[in-house]
Each structure stands twice: as structure tokens, then as C-alpha cells.
Amino acid sequence: MTITEPGTQSAEDNTNAVPTPTDNLNDHKPNGFGRMLRKEDPRLVRGRGQFCDDVQVPGMLHLAILRSPMAHARIVSIDKSAAEAHPKVKAVVTGADLAEHNLAWMPTLSNDVQAVLATDKVRFQHQEVAFVVAEDRYSARDALELIDVEYEWLDPVIDVRQALAPDAPVIRDDLEGKTDNHCFDWEAGSKDDTEAVFADARENGIVVTEDIVYPRVHPAPMETCGCVADLDPVSGKLTLWSTTQAPHAHRTVYALVAGLPEHKIRIIAPDIGGGFGNKVPIYPGYVCSIVASLLIGKPVKWMEDRTENLVSTGFARDYIMRGEIAATKEGKIRAIRTEVLADHGAFNGTAAPVKYPAGFFGVFTGSYDIEAAYAHMSAVYTNKAPGGVAYACSFRITEAVYLVERMVDVLAYDLEMDPAELRLQNFIQPEQFPYESKTGWVYDSGDYEPTMRKALDMAGYAELRAEQEEKRSRGELMGIGISFFTEAVGAGPRKDMDILGLGMADGCELRVHPTGKAVVRLSVKTQGQGHETTFAQIIAQEIGIPPDDIDVVHGDTDNTPFGLGTYGSRSTPVSGAAAALVARKVRDKAQIIASGMLEASVADLEYEAGTFRVKGDPEQSVTIQDIAMRAHGAGDLPEGIEGGLEAQICYNPENLTYPFGAYICVVDVDPGTAEVKVRRFVAVDDCGTQINPMIVEGQVHGGLADGVGMALMEMISFDEEGNCLAGSLMDYLIPTAMEVPDWETGHTVTPSPHHPIGAKGIGESATVGSPPAIVNAVVDALKPYGIRHADMPLTPSRVWEAMQGNHTPPI
Amino acid sequence: MEVTMSVNGDDVSQEIEPRTLLVHFIRDHLGLTGTHWGCDTSNCGTCVVWVDDEPVKSCTTLAAMASGHDVRTVEGMEVDGVLDPVQEGFIQCHGLQCGFCTPGMMLTARALLDRNPDPTDGEIREAISGQICRCTGYSTIVRSIQWAAAKERETPVEVGAS
Ligand code: FES
Ligand code: FES
Numbered sequence: 009m010t011i012t013e014p015g016t017q018s019a020e021d022n023t024n025a026v027p028t029p030t031d032n033l034n035d036h037k038p039n040g041f042g043r044m045l046r047k048e049d050p051r052l053v054r055g056r057g058q059f060c061d062d063v064q065v066p067g068m069l070h071l072a073i074l075r076s077p078m079a080h081a082r083i084v085s086i087d088k089s090a091a092e093a094h095p096k097v098k099a100v101v102t103g104a105d106l107a108e109h110n111l112a113w114m115p116t117l118s119n120d121v122q123a124v125l126a127t128d129k130v131r132f133q134h135q136e137v138a139f140v141v142a143e144d145r146y147s148a149r150d151a152l153e154l155i156d157v158e159y160e161w162l163d164p165v166i167d168v169r170q171a172l173a174p175d176a177p178v179i180r181d182d183l184e185g186k187t188d189n190h191c192f193d194w195e196a197g198s199k200d201d202t203e204a205v206f207a208d209a210r211e212n213g214i215v216v217t218e219d220i221v222y223p224r225v226h227p228a229p230m231e232t233c234g235c236v237a238d239l240d241p242v243s244g245k246l247t248l249w250s251t252t253q254a255p256h257a258h259r260t261v262y263a264l265v266a267g268l269p270e271h272k273i274r275i276i277a278p279d280i281g282g283g284f285g286n287k288v289p290i291y292p293g294y295v296c297s298i299v300a301s302l303l304i305g306k307p308v309k310w311m312e313d314r315t316e317n318l319v320s321t322g323f324a325r326d327y328i329m330r331g332e333i334a335a336t337k338e339g340k341i342r343a344i345r346t347e348v349l350a351d352h353g354a355f356n357g358t359a360a361p362v363k364y365p366a367g368f369f370g371v372f373t374g375s376y377d378i379e380a381a382y383a384h385m386s387a388v389y390t391n392k393a394p395g396g397v398a399y400a401c402s403f404r405i406t407e408a409v410y411l412v413e414r415m416v417d418v419l420a421y422d423l424e425m426d427p428a429e430l431r432l433q434n435f436i437q438p439e440q441f442p443y444e445s446k447t448g449w450v451y452d453s454g455d456y457e458p459t460m461r462k463a464l465d466m467a468g469y470a471e472l473r474a475e476q477e478e479k480r481s482r483g484e485l486m487g488i489g490i491s492f493f494t495e496a497v498g499a500g501p502r503k504d505m506d507i508l509g510l511g512m513a514d515g516c517e518l519r520v521h522p523t524g525k526a527v528v529r530l531s532v533k534t535q536g537q538g539h540e541t542t543f544a545q546i547i548a549q550e551i552g553i554p555p556d557d558i559d560v561v562h563g564d565t566d567n568t569p570f571g572l573g574t575y576g577s578r579s580t581p582v583s584g585a586a587a588a589l590v591a592r593k594v595r596d597k598a599q600i601i602a603s604g605m606l607e608a609s610v611a612d613l614e615y616e617a618g619t620f621r622v623k624g625d626p627e628q629s630v631t632i633q634d635i636a637m638r639a640h641g642a643g644d645l646p647e648g649i650e651g652g653l654e655a656q657i658c659y660n661p662e663n664l665t666y667p668f669g670a671y672i673c674v675v676d677v678d679p680g681t682a683e684v685k686v687r688r689f690v691a692v693d694d695c696g697t698q699i700n701p702m703i704v705e706g707q708v709h710g711g712l713a714d715g716v717g718m719a720l721m722e723m724i725s726f727d728e729e730g731n732c733l734a735g736s737l738m739d740y741l742i743p744t745a746m747e748v749p750d751w752e753t754g755h756t757v758t759p760s761p762h763h764p765i766g767a768k769g770i771g772e773s774a775t776v777g778s779p780p781a782i783v784n785a786v787v788d789a790l791k792p793y794g795i796r797h798a799d800m801p802l803t804p805s806r807v808w809e810a811m812q813g814n815h816t817p818p819i
Numbered sequence: 820m821e822v823t824m825s826v827n828g829d830d831v832s833q834e835i836e837p838r839t840l841l842v843h844f845i846r847d848h849l850g851l852t853g854t855h856w857g858c859d860t861s862n863c864g865t866c867v868v869w870v871d872d873e874p875v876k877s878c879t880t881l882a883a884m885a886s887g888h889d890v891r892t893v894e895g896m897e898v899d900g901v902l903d904p905v906q907e908g909f910i911q912c913h914g915l916q917c918g919f920c921t922p923g924m925m926l927t928a929r930a931l932l933d934r935n936p937d938p939t940d941g942e943i944r945e946a947i948s949g950q951i952c953r954c955t956g957y958s959t960i961v962r963s964i965q966w967a968a969a970k971e972r973e974t975p976v977e978v979g980a981s
Contacts, residue, residue: 029904029911029970045910052918053906055853055893059919062852145843146836230857230865230919230953281855281919282953314858536917536954706913709956737862737951745944745957 037556039617040549043702046541047555048534057279063236063249065307069098071300072148073293073310074138074155075320076130079166079391079730080177081159083129083137091140091154096147098304100155102138103127106299113182114265114295117288117507118365120356121182122394124292124299129162131179131354132393133730134319136292141300141308164391164730165189168328168351168819171388179354179389191352191387196370196447202382205343209334213342217332218418221799221817222407224326224351224392224724225717226318226734227399228742229535231281233321234311237297241305245272250294253283254573256531257510259565261290264508266298277563283535284714284775285398288359288575289322315735322359322395323724326351327407328819331415339425341434343380344373346411350387350396357394359575360403361505361512367397367404368496368664370447374412375456375494375668376434381446391730400711400775402495403576413491413780414797417787421796426473427490427784428464432457435492442761449496451666452760452768453696459756460492463670463692466754472674480792485677487789493777494668497769498581502660507572511660514578515569516586518547518594519654522640524633526553528590530562531571532583537707537771539579542699543587546765549699550591551598552618552632569656577667577769580699581760586659588764593655598635601653604646605630605638665760665768669693671781677789682808684720684786686747689778692754696768701755704770709751711774717743718775719782723801723818822886826851827895835882841875842866844882845892853893853922857951864950867923868892874930876949893922896929904967905929914963916954923950928964936968 038044051057088100103125106112113121125136138155142148163177170176171189180186209215235250246268252258255275263270280287293310300308312321327350334343350366352358360367366385373381397403416434420427435456436443443451472488479486502511517529528547530539539562544555561567571583595615602620603610606628613620620635622628630638639645639653674688691708698704721741724734734740759766779800786802787795790810798810799817809815823832826849833848845854845868856878857865866878869891896903905928908914915921924947931938931946938946943964944957952960 029966029973046913048918049910049915052915052921053893053902053909053925054897055851055922057853057918059852059855061846061856064850145847146838228953230863230917230951231855232857280917281857282917284953314860314863536915538916702913706916706955706959709958710916710954711956713956714953736860737858738860742951742953744948744951745961746948748957750940750961751956751958 037554038545039552039554041545041699044541044545044555044700046538047544048538048540059231059279059281060234060236060249060251061311063278065236065238068236068307068309069141069143069304070145070148071139071141071297071308071310072152073136073296074152075134076126076137077133078130078159078161079133080162080164080179081130082162083126084158084160086138087156088138090156091151094142094147094151094154096143097140097151099141099300100138100151101299111266111295111299114290115508116355116357117359118356119362119508122355122357124295128182132391133732134316134393139296139300141304166391166726166728166730168349168388168390171390179391189389191356191389192365194366194385195383197382198380199382201380202343202345205380206332206334206345209342213334213336214422215332215334216415216419216422217330218415218797219817220329220331220411220414220797221819222325222327222329222410223800223818224323225399225722226323226724226740227284227286228318228740229282229284229286232312232314232317233287233291233293234309235294235297236307236309237301238307239298239301245274246298247274247276248298249276249278251280251287252277253287253533253535253575255533255563255565256570257507257572258290260510261508262298265295274566277533280533280535284400285324285575286322287535288398289357289395291321314737318740319732319735320393322357322398323353323393324395324397324399324401325407329411331411333415333419335419339423339430339433341376341378343378344412344415345381346372346383348383348385350385351390351392352387352396353390353392353394355394358396359507360397361499361507363504364403368402369404369408371405371445371449371494371496372408372412373445373447374409375436375492377436377440378446392726400714400772402497402772402776403499405495406776406779409491409493409776410780413493414783417784418796428469431490431492432460450663451494452663452762453758454494454666454668455758456492456668459668459692459694460670462754462756463672463690466692466752467672467690469672483679485679485789487675487677487785487787489673489781489783489785489788491671491777491780491784494666495773495776496664496666497577497772498661498665499576499578500664501662510572512572513658513660514571514583514586515656515658516583516590517569517656518590520553520594520636522637524553524636525557527559527561528587529568530560530583531569532574532579533563535574537579538700538703542703545699546584546587547591550588551595569658577771580767581665581763581769582659582661584767585661585764586657589659590655590657593657594653597653598632600646600649601635601639602630604644605635662762665696665763667693667695667768667770667773669773669777671777673781673785675782675785675789677786677807682804682811684802684807686716686749686782688752689749690752691774692756693770693773694756694758695770695773696759696763697757697766698755699767705753707770708753708774711772712751712778713743713748714775715778715782716748719779719800720802721747820883822882824885824887825889827891837883839882841877841880841882841885845877851892851894855919855922857919862951864923865920867926867950869926869930874927893925896925903929904970905932905964908963908966908970912959912963912966914955914960920950920952924952924960928967932968932971936971938968
């Protein structure tokens, strides 16, 4: 498949494009968009990637962190003498030591502060208390056992519903004048307009209300977080190999926190073993490693173990929501309202644009054309690990989509309507785009009904309903769940969106070498999404240099232009646009040089796939490779044109992009054991123009498995003393190949009108869209029990309780 | 203590602490970093290597236990510049994204195909069920292994020689 203009991409499915050994797909190299094997794979399948823990620097020492056993306690004393006496230990550092250098606290990405090492008290279980640097990793951990900390127990705040009680212990007494656990309040939409519609609906229509919990989950990438800090004592330059999705943003934050001059900081994000948002924040371990290297004058490595990753790094979700829909009796949705209680843990470590403390939760009105909407949120501190935005959520759109898609099913239940029909009759219509939602979001483009119909066709919806009816008559529990989501991704326009004052734009630089090969440098960083392939394809599409002739450089702040990094599905919407535009800039210059070479005016040339031709005389042509040599060669160039063929830009998106999709899940619930089996999952996504359908499909698949995990298995839970009960992969269950079905995917193509190649982003669509489809399917299976709602995770015991009429929220 | 073993056909002998895990021996002592480490509880399988033709979790094996045995890691899958069909299958079918779980997945797949050259999808899923991939959702991994199986059925490769 090759396409030139947005809108012309074939919408045929790639579901069945499973290669066989006789296909020679290695030879299938599109000079632009299309299925292309990944450029990163040859090294990764040979075990020759370089992940953070693979980095070895001569003289490197190892750092390990001592963590608090309690959720809330005052630190009475720390005796580190025994640890310091360990023969292999080089340093033992506590919060008090850091405080002497004014480094005990650091800013979070939400303008809060977080302790690097606790000084006064610990505020969540496993909070960082001290670190040891030793000659090898085993000794560093041995020495942790030798540190003696005396704690004085303080009552913790674990039940989020009690966090604002007048007698609740105050967690953040480090903040001046803080007398409660309130973090922030946020609202969107019109309270009065919404209440007016609800009042009318209570009289003349229907109002449904449901309490919905999105429990705390964790992204748990297979590679944990870590770094190697190497601060050269002579030059003063810090090189930090780090598991970061946002190397440039991290560099600036380190400059601000540690007072290091920014040109003396080089962040290298090597191969990253999955990120999903977990590798956006700056964690105390990174700062400790930098401090250690500074103190000792040697390179220092820190790698979390799995428990540390699960219990202390960026969690996700943790919203308690009350959802309400006002509708007519015929099922026209008129207004949506929600009240949210958000648990942000001990520090507000959310990574979201500063003006959006609730992320993009404001898109909770979903894909529906309604009269009014209102949301109010209270966010609170509790004695739990900090975080909040992580795990492929597109800045809280997971929560928003789950709320609205669960609520629409609740409405369908009460109206006894088919959930597919109910959605179809409420969609925003194609002619309404660009559509401004009642909470102020401008949806760029959409055509929802064909996507929905395609999913229904692929699933064989009518047959499934017939099968369900027949099974129900035999007492079998089969459920069919639908969700239809719209996301807002690609943050974002710098007039509205910044993180710690850094505008959310992204740079891109392209240099074409004399022989017509090229290097493109990106500000974003892949964690498995395949940027080395797709960005080469974008350049190829625009200037006709084959992707294999284009080197993609990323993840090294000394060698790439500034930009905010990869999260919130923003690489393609923002950086992908930058890549297309920088290539066009090079193409414009190439055309001027071509005009000199062909002795024709610029306007008389036409461009196609890497070749400029004289209009009407196609024999007269030069290729981009010819032009590259001329640009660097000794020959004449047109008047006023400098030598070289390169360009750099910084792309500031004019709007977000709004991918959407229709998901249908089929489950069977065992009436005897309450075990849920996901039998089928059909996903039809529309992410606009697709750069590489193979990679798009892979992104969707991964997110669907995430959805199964969240809906059925995963939860970071705590006991009432604040002990984290999900500190290992034995306790925090992640789907294996046995829990997920073979995915059935399809797509439609509705390009973004404002994106240079019409692409919208796909990285998080399935993580956002799949949980409601699965939960809706389970609830649908349980319909014979009169169940209208049940909260995730729908483990056998929780489903069993629901079947017995005892369903309780998980928190 | 001293351990002696063959790793990808090379004899190695080193003085180590008795508690050294095989995963750390392979990664930190031998510098073969294709074998990964991802959990504390033997759940993730990113550390899978072969000890005498048997996939094992090297995070749960002491280096001392592998002494006197043949160890094979992902670095030993390619022979004389020719990728194992399993490696090729993963490339062809997009069986990897971040690539962190991939070495372990491929070694388990290789062991499966050596015993069962024509597995069903279900048998493949079961074979890799002790391993976690957080990126791919598994379908493409199953396809990758089926691709390798199909390729080997067409052009039989000598078991163990790949
Ligand atoms: S490292 Fe997880 S099973 Fe070995
Ligand atoms: S490819 Fe990333 S964990 Fe499997």
C-alpha cells in the first residue's frame, strides 16, 4: 500500500496479513507508508539491544535504596555506621545528608514536591529513606540490611473516602500551612445547564446513576526503571543513561533540581523495555544516582527490582466516580455528569500539562452529541505511592472512556435497549466535525457509524445475540460487551499545554548526506513502538529516500533537538508531524536546486516519489540523490541558495488529534467457578492515516491485553495499615498468553484534517477502549442475576460475590 | 568458588561468589546482556536460557547449578550468520516491540519446536505461559512461532543445529 495524500489510504484490513515463510516480506519495502519490517528488530532478536542495565562503564559502582516498611511514620533516628563499615560500601546517604546540599526534595511534574529521601517522615510504604553505594549489586543490597532506622508510627490515611475527614492525619505537613489532605479541585462543563437538563429528565425522561471505581493499577513494563549516572569530575559533565520516555524534559528538570548547567547534562535513553507511562516521571532513584556520582566521582548504576517498581513508581487510575446520565425514554442521551474522588498518593506526581490537573478527563462526554455536561473532581493525598498518570492512559482518558462507556450500558440496561443501537443513535454525526464538546474539546474529525458497523459485522453481532439467548435458556453465561471510544491525543498546542513551563512542542532535524542517504533526529523516544522504522517511513514518504537509507537518531539529548518526549500517544501526532514538515522543507530546497540542474523554473517542476520532473517533459528529471550530491558538490547552485541539504523545525500542534474505535468483546462466565474467559475480541480502530499497518496492529494488540489485565486481573491494593499487597508479579497478575484470545482487528481511515499526514496516534487507543468492552461483556453475562454494574478487577471471587448479590467496590 | 560451563559452545571458567545467580553470571560476568531480568519471583521469563537443551529461568538458578553443563543464550541462536527460523519468524510477524521479553520467548519457542514441530496455537500459548510480554498481546508471538514451524517443515533444519 502506498499513499500520497491523507484520505486516499485503503481501508482494507490487515487482520489476515499474517506472513507465511514463502512470502518474501523482507523484500517488501515501501518507499513510504505501508507494511514494513522493523529496522530495530535485527539487533533485538540477536540479544544485541542495549537496555539500561546492559550499560557497563569502567569503575562503575552500584546503588541500592532502603525503603520504609511503614506507610506513615516519623523518622526518629538513622544509624548507618554498620553499613558504612561494610568493606565494599563506598557511601551511605540519608535524607539528612541530602538536606545539607538542599537536595532532599525535588519538584514533581505537577508543581508539587516529592522527597528524594525522607527527612522528617515517611509518607508511603516503600518510600525512599537512604541509599547505599557499593562495589557490586549484591553488596549494596547486603548493606541495606545494616542500616538501622527507628520509626515512630503515625496513623495512615489509606481509605481515600476518609482522606478529607476533619480528624484525618495530615500527610503533607511539609507544605506550609497545610491542615488537610486536599490536593486540588477541578471542574469542567456547565453545572447549571447540566442540572437543568437533569431536572427536566427526572420529570419527563430517565436519569441513571452508578458508582464506578477504576482501581489503582500499574504499568509494570518488563524492564524496571533504572539509570547509570556518570558525572565527570574534571569536565563537570553528567552523562545519564536512563529509562526515560522524555529525555529532554528530564534534562531540563535535572538542571533545575540539581543546579547543574543544562549544557553539562547529557541524557541517553538507550533501548527501553516498555514504558507505558511508567518512565515519564523523575524518580528519587535517578536523583540519588546523580548525587552519588557527584559525591564519589565514579559512575553509579541503579536498577530497581520488580517489587520496587510495583510499589513505588508511577501507578495509574485510582478514581472513584459517580456517573449520571440524563436521557429521554427513547434513549437520546441529553447530559452526562460525574463527581470524582481522585487518589493521588502521598505526592502529586502526575505528569500532565499543568493547566490540566485531571489530565484530559474532560473528554468524558465520549462520542456522543449531548446538550450539557459537568464534572467535578476532588483530588486528595493518601499514604500511598505517588503517580497518577501512567499506563497508556492518554492523560486520564482511560478513566473518562470507562466512565461514559460503562454508563451508556447502565442506561441501556434500564431502558432495555440494545447497547449497540443506543450508541448508534447518539453519535456525533460526520457533518458536525470539527465538533466542540460541551466541555470545550474540539474533535478534529470523525465518522463513527461506519466504524461501529464494521465492528458489528466482524463480530457477527446478530448471531452472537442469538447464541446468547439460546445459551441463557440453558443456564449458560455468555456476555457481549461493546465500547466506542474517542481519544484526544498529541499534546499539545503550546498556548494551552506545558509541563513545568515547557511547551509541548517537538523538534525534528533532517540531514541528507551527499550520497543521498539521510539522518533524522527526533526529540521523542521509542519504548517499543518502532520509531526507527516509522519515522524513516515518514521521511521516505515525503522525499523519496528509501527507509533503509535513513538513520533515525533518538534518545540522546546531545544529538537530538529539544522536545517533550513519548507519552500520551503524542509521537506520531506531534513528532510525526515535525518529521513530515522538516522533510517538506528539505524537499522545497531540493526543488530549487533541481530547477537549476534542469534549467527550468521551480514552478515548472513536479515531484513524485523522490524525483523532480519538468512538467510536460518527463524525460528531464533528477532524483533526490542527484540533488543531494549537487547540494554538497562543487557545481553551481541557484542564486541565493546555500550548500547542503538539511533542515530543522519545531512543530507546535494546532489541536489535539481524536482517534476513535469500536470494540466488541465476547466472554463466557463459568457459573460454577465465576471464572471469566475472554472468548473473542474484535477491535476496529480509526487512527487516521496509518504509517505502518503492521505496527498499528501491534500497538492495538498490546493495549487489548492491557485491557484484559485491568478488567479481570490487575489491581494495586493495600491493607488498612497501608501495606501494599501487590508487590510482586505473583500478587499483581498480568495476563499471559493463556488469558487473552487471538485478537481480531480492523480499521477505518478518517484522517486528521490538521495533521500534515493525517495521522492521529494509536499507542493507547486499545488500553483506553478495551476495559469497558470487557466489563460490559461480563456484566451482560451476569444479566440473568439482575446485575447492572460490577467493578474491576472482575476476578472469579469478585464475580462470584456479584452473582450472590454481594458485589462491593474494590476500594 | 569456581564454576566451569560451556556457554554457546565456548568453555568458560570463573571464580564467583556461591550465591551468584545464573542470570547475573551470564550478564555481568560474561557480558552476554541479551538475557534479561524482569522480576523477583520467577514469573516473567525474560531470563530464560537453556541448560542442556532445557529452558530454565536463569534468575532462579545458581550459576553453580549450571557448572558442568551446556548453557545456551539468545546470543547462541544465530549460527554462522544465519538466524534461527524462530528469530526470523519474530521479525517477519512483528513478534516483538520493545524486545525485552523476546530472547526468553524465542528460546522457549525453539525448545517447543524441537519437541513438537507442528504445534497448535494452544500448545504454543501453553509453552510460553510462564513468560510475560507486556507489549504484543501475544497473538503476533504465536504467529511468529507458527511461521518458524512452517518454515522448518518446508526446509527441515537439523534439530539443535540452528
Ligand atoms: S527474571 Fe522474571 S522469571 Fe526470571
Ligand atoms: S516485546 Fe516488550 S515485553 Fe514483549
